[in-house]
Structures are given as C-alpha cells and as structure tokens.
Amino acid sequence: xxxxxxxxxxxxxxxxxxxxxxxxxLMQRAAAAVxxxxxxxARSLAPRRPMVALVGPGNNGGDALxxxxxxxxxxxxxxxxxxxPEDPAGGDAAQAWQRARAQGLRIDGVxxxxxxLAADPIVIDGLFGIGLDRPLTGDAARLCAAVAQAGLxxxxxxxxxxxxxxxxxxxxxxxAAAIRAACTVTMIADKPGLHTGAALDRxxxxxxxxxxxxxxxxxxxxxxxxxxxxxxDAGCARTAWTPRARDSQxxxxxxxxxxxxxYGGAQGMRGAVLLAARGAHALGAGKVFVGAPDGDAFDPAQxxxxxxxxxxxxxxxxxxxxxxxxxxxxxxxxxxxxALAAAPALVVDADALNLVADEPALAARLSPxxxxxxxxxxxxxxxxxxxxxxxxxADRRGAALALARxxxxxxxxxxxxxxxxTPQGQWSIVDAGNPALxxxxxxxxxxxxxxxxxxxxxxxxxxACLAAWLHGRAGTLxxxxxxxxxxxSAAELPTLVRxxxxxxxxxxxxxx
Numbered sequence: 001x002x003x004x005x006x007x008x009x010x011x012x013x014x015x016x017x018x019x020x021x022x023x024x025x026l027m028q029r030a031a032a033a034v035x036x037x038x039x040x041x042a043r044s045l046a047p048r049r050p051m052v053a054l055v056g057p058g059n060n061g062g063d064a065l066x067x068x069x070x071x072x073x074x075x076x077x078x079x080x081x082x083x084x085p086e087d088p089a090g091g092d093a094a095q096a097w098q099r100a101r102a103q104g105l106r107i108d109g110v111x112x113x114x115x116x117l118a119a120d121p122i123v124i125d126g127l128f129g130i131g132l133d134r135p136l137t138g139d140a141a142r143l144c145a146a147v148a149q150a151g152l153x154x155x156x157x158x159x160x161x162x163x164x165x166x167x168x169x170x171x172x173x174x175x176a177a178a179i180r181a182a183c184t185v186t187m188i189a190d191k192p193g194l195h196t197g198a199a200l201d202r203x204x205x206x207x208x209x210x211x212x213x214x215x216x217x218x219x220x221x222x223x224x225x226x227x228x229x230x231x232x233d234a235g236c237a238r239t240a241w242t243p244r245a246r247d248s249q250x251x252x253x254x255x256x257x258x259x260x261x262x263y264g265g266a267q268g269m270r271g272a273v274l275l276a277a278r279g280a281h282a283l284g285a286g287k288v289f290v291g292a293p294d295g296d297a298f299d300p301a302q303x304x305x306x307x308x309x310x311x312x313x314x315x316x317x318x319x320x321x322x323x324x325x326x327x328x329x330x331x332x333x334x335x336x337x338x339a340l341a342a343a344p345a346l347v348v349d350a351d352a353l354n355l356v357a358d359e360p361a362l363a364a365r366l367s368p369x370x371x372x373x374x375x376x377x378x379x380x381x382x383x384x385x386x387x388x389x390x391x392x393x394a395d396r397r398g399a400a401l402a403l404a405r406x407x408x409x410x411x412x413x414x415x416x417x418x419x420x421x422t423p424q425g426q427w428s429i430v431d432a433g434n435p436a437l438x439x440x441x442x443x444x445x446x447x448x449x450x451x452x453x454x455x456x457x458x459x460x461x462x463x464a465c466l467a468a469w470l471h472g473r474a475g476t477l478x479x480x481x482x483x484x485x486x487x488x489s490a491a492e493l494p495t496l497v498r499x500x501x502x503x504x505x506x507x508x509x510x511x512x
Contacts, residue, residue: 002208002231003221004429005189006166007130009228013220014188017213026211027059027092030157030187031066033209034124037185038071038155042122045153050077052116054143055107056127057084060157062096063187064126067157069103080107081116083127083139110139113146123147123154125179127161130191135172136162144177156181159194160202167395168197168417174393178202185209189217195231195429196396196417226425229397232465233431237473238507240466242456244284257286258318258455261308261343262448263335264326264351265292272325272350272444274299275490279448280321281305282494283467283501285455288448289317293331311335315342318455319371323352324444333359340365345454346372348409349447350380356407357383368408368423371460373450376403377414377443397427410460412450412468414443420464428465432472436479441490446471449497473500 005013017026042049051071053064061082068078080100087097100107108116127140136144144162147154159165162178170178178198183205186194190208193199210217221228230236244257260280265273274297277290281304290297291308299305314320320343326332328351336352340362348356348366353376356362366372376384378392381399385392385406392399396413400421403411413419418430446467453463474496479485 002190002233003217004192004195004229004231005221005224006192006227009220009224010130010189010191013213013216017211017216024092024095027062027066027096029211030063030209031070033185033187033207033211034063034067034155034157035070035074037183037207038067038122038124039074039076041153041155041183042076045122050079050119050121051124052121053078053080053124054127055080055082056161057088057093058129059091059093060126060129061088062093062126063157064124065096065100065105067124069100069105072105078105079116080105081112081143082107082109083143085109110143113143117146117150117152120150121152123152125154125156125161125181127179129158130165132162132164132171136177141177144179148180154179154181156184156203158185158187159191160184160199163193163199163202165191165193167397168193168195168199169394170198173390174198183207187211188213190231192229192397192429195431196419197393200416226427229427229429231431232420232428232469234507237466237469238504240462241501241504241508243505243508257284258452258457259287259289260285260319260321260448260451260455261289261291261312261314261317262321262324262451263291263308263312263314263339264322264324265290265297266325266327266329266332267294269325269327270297272441273297274302274305275441275444276321276324276349276448276451277305278302278491278494279445279497280452280455282497283449283452283470285452293326293329293335313342314339315344317344319343319345319347319451321347321349321447321451323349324447326351328355328358333362337362337365344370345460346370347375347447347451347454348372349375349443353380354383363407366407366409371454371463372409373412373454373460373464374403374407374409375412375414375443375447375450375464381413397421397429401425401427410464412464414446414468418468418472420461420468422461426461428461430465430468430472432469432476434472434475434479434485436485436488437472437475439488439490442471442475442488442493445490445493445497470497470500473503
C-alpha cells in the first residue's frame with residue numbers, strides 16, 4: 001500500500017523537512033532522482049539524444065536545472081529553456097539558477113524553442129508542480145503543445161505540468177494544456193491526482209522519490225486523517241483476500257461463504273442481473289439466487305444459479321445486489337424500497353441508483369448501520385449529486401466522498417482510477433483497471449463481485465476495494481492476452497477474475 005498525500009499535508013511535511021535540513025538538500029535529492037530517471041529513459045532510446053530542461057519559476061524549475069547539471073556530468077548534452085528570463089527572487093530555486101549559470105549551463109528563452117526541438121531532445125518538465133490553480137496559458141501552453149506535436153519523450157518533475165495533483169484533472173478542463181510524460185518522478189510522497197482521471201494518460205511510468213523522508217512521511221500519514229488516503233494495489237489485494245479454509249471444523253461448506261441475491265433484469269435487460277450473479281459466483285459466494293420483477297431469470301449455461309421469486313424475501317440472504325437491468329417502473333421502485341429496508345448487506349447499482357437519485361424517500365431508507373456499497377459510474381454519480389458529469393470528473397475523489405457523506409454508505413465511483421470513499425471520510429484509489437472494461441455489462445459483474453464479498457462478511461469499504469481491484473486486473477489480463485483493449489465481453493470476465501485470484505493466491509504462497 002502507498003499512502004496518497006493531498007497538497008495540504010504534503011506541504012506541511014515538506015516545510016518541516018526544509019526547516020530541519022541544510023538549505024538545498026531536498027532540491028539536490030530531487031534533482032538526483034530526476035537525473036536517474038532521465039538517464040534510464042535515455043538508455044531505452046536511440047543513443048546520444050540531447051536533453052533539455054523546461055524551467056518554470058518555482059522549485060520544480062530548480063529541480064530541473066540541477067538535474068540537467070547532473071546529467072551533463074554524466075556525459076549528456078544538456079540545455080535549459082526558461083519560461084521566464086529572470087531568476088527567481090530567492091530560496092532554493094534561486095540558488096539552483098545561480099549554480100547553473102556559474103557552471104555554464106545555457107539557459108535559453110522561449111524563442112529558442114524551435115532550435116531545441118529540432119535536436120529531438122529528451123525533455124525534463126520542470127514548469128509547474130503541485131498546487132497549480134490556473135490553466136496553463138501563453139508560453140507555457142505553447143511549450144506543452146510544441147512538445148506534444150513533436151512527440152518528444154518527457155520526464156515530469158513531481159507531476160506533469162497542467163495536471164492537478166489532488167484531483168487528476170487537467171487544470172482548466174479536459175481541453176486545457178498539460179504535459180504528457182513518458183515517466184513521472186513524484187517527490188516525497190505519492191499523490192491521488194497521479195492515479196485517477198485524465199492524469200492516467202499523462203503520468204506515464206510513475207516512481208516516488210522519498211528524498212530521505214520515509215520515517216517522517218509515515219508519521220505524517222498516521223496523523224493526517226482523511227487528508228491522506230491509500231492506493232489499493234496488488235499488495236493490498238493479497239492481504240485483503242481470505243482464501244477458503246480446508247478444515248471441516250471451521251464449517252467449510254457452501255453455507256459458510258454466504259448467499260447472494262442478485263435482483264434486477266427487467267424484460268429486455270435480463271442479461272444484466274445474470275452477469276451480476278455470475279460475478280458473485282466467480283468471487284466465491286456459496287449460493288447465488290437470481291430474481292427479476294417480471295418473471296424468472298434463468299441462465300441455462302450456469303445451472304448452479306438458483307431462481308428467486310418476483311417478490312423475494314430481501315432479508316433472507318446475506319447480501320443483496322439490486323439494480324442491474326432493473327428498469328425504473330413502479331414495480332422496480334417498490335422492489336428497491338423493499339431491498340433498502342430489509343437487506344442485511346446491500347449493493348446498490350445501475351437503475352436502483354437512478355431510482356434513489358429520483359426519490360429522496362428511497363435515499364432515506366439507506367441505513368448507516370448496514371454494510372452498503374453504492375457503485376455509480378460518473379453519470380449516475382452526477383444524478384445522485386445533482387450536478388453534471390464534468391463536475392464529477394473534475395474531482396473524482398471529492399465526488400466519491402460527497403456521495404458517501406450524503407447517503408451514509410460506501411461509494412465506489414467507477415471509471416479510470418476508481419475511487420472508494422466512506423461516510424467517515426476515508427478514501428482509497430484502486431490501482432488497477434483497463435479501457436477494455438468500457439463494455440456493456442462489466443459493471444454488473446463488478447456489482448455481483450462486491451455482493452459476494454459482503455456475503456462472506458467483508459467490511460463494505462474492503463469489499464468495494466478488493467472487488468474493484470480484481471475486476472480492474474481482470475481487464476488488464478484480457479488486454480495483455482489480446483494485445484489490445486477491444487472487444488471484451490462481460491461474460492468473459494468471471495473466468496478472468498478467477499485467473500486473477502490464482503495470481504493473488506500465488507503471491508500469498510510466495511510470501512510465506
């Protein structure tokens with residue numbers, strides 16, 4: 001697990017370290033990490049490519065300048081291009097400029113860009129870092145556009161310029177300027193905005209340079225509360241997954257692993273609830289029942305799935321997954337109300353989410369005492385929050401937290417860099433996913449997977465995180481096997497999920 005620091009605690013940690021260390025120490029360490037990354041990137045490309053540091057007015061610019069000096073010492077041809085011609089007024093960045101000038105590093109202005117681009121350089125992006133609060137315009141935007149048009153490989157310092165390190169959105173909106181990096185070296189601690197939203201197409205290969213502050217970072221993470229979240233990664237999945245016990249004294253039989261009722265599948269949408277049921281079965285639910293408001297939902301290819309009546313006892317199973325293909329009829333609303341009132345544990349998905357968004361009386365039935373997970377995609381989240389999709393995508397972490405607070409339930413906001421949030425303000429970003437999952441029915445499978453983990457007794461946030469990671473990793477397995485991300489059928493996902501569980505089990509064995 002990696003702790004994810006938002007800007008406020010990160011700045012506090014940095015300020016504490018700056019006060020305790022000799023001037024310039026952190027900047028020199030950052031420059032060394034950037035130089036190492038740039039040299040590694042150069043080794044993967046054609047030999048003898050020059051390097052150019054794009055230098056902004058702040059500390060990122062100082063990091064880039066010192067990295068260029070280090071790279072020159074290693075034999076690389078290095079230059080710099082400054083966004084502003086004047087040196088910074090003071091601090092470590094000013095010292096870096098003075099050192100670069102004293103050692104003869106050429107620092108050109110923006111007008112030198114065409115000549116620099118003609119040399120096909122590797123670019124070090126030191127324009128802007130965390131805390132950027134306005135879109136890149138003028139020369140900064142032109143630099144980003146020129147680098148992108150030339151297709152140059154970029155090493156970003158801390159965060160690709162133009163990306164919000166808290167939200168992952170492009171500052172100024174999706175059409176605003178931002179650097180697209182081949183790799184990013186982020187400083188001191190990992191950041192949520194590097195793992196969700198538009199940033200996923202901008203960050204490239206990510207590494208975290210702790211700058212020698214590992215102990216201090218861990219202490220801040222313990223004390224910062226909800227300002228620090230976690231990256232739910234393969235290590236977290238390995239820890240969270242509980243394999244079945246073989247000991248018969250622990251009652252390892254089908255009743256030990258929970259019963260799930262998947263309810264939905266109105267006429268013409270029967271497949272959605274059957275996919276949810278398959279997802280629940282793939283993740284180890286002992287028994288899976290399928291119900292639909294207007295008749296039996298039977299899957300002849302999966303005879304182990306049992307039929308539930310149109311008006312089931314929603315309190316009779318360990319967990320209920322409601323909404324997949326349910327529709328928004330009066331009967332669908334009645335069944336949703338019954339499930340919200342009676343289910344011991346609950347996954348609210350798809351049409352059930354839309355019904356809750358339409359009717360505050362339904363939302364009032366959500367109980368904070370029950371393990372409940374809401375699983376919206378961005379459009380459903382926007383309906384629940386009474387905003388538009390752009391607002392949700394501009395701050396996915398904030399939207400998930402708002403959903404969790406408003407409805408008193410765990411929120412799993414699906415999409416690029418899925419976010420899980422609790423009503424108490426804890427949050428995680430799931431470090432798995434692939435565009436292959438942008439296919440009809442994959443969300444239904446995920447809802448069933450969450451339901452299976454709830455039925456097996458998992459806390460709601462753990463169930464949401466683990467199911468989302470396994471689901472995302474399954475999409476990656478598909479893309480790796482095919483060599484592309486096209487054409488995944490949701491019906492294939494349960495088999496892929498079982499393959500991912502095999503990976504997790506192997507990692508657990510290797511850790512012994």
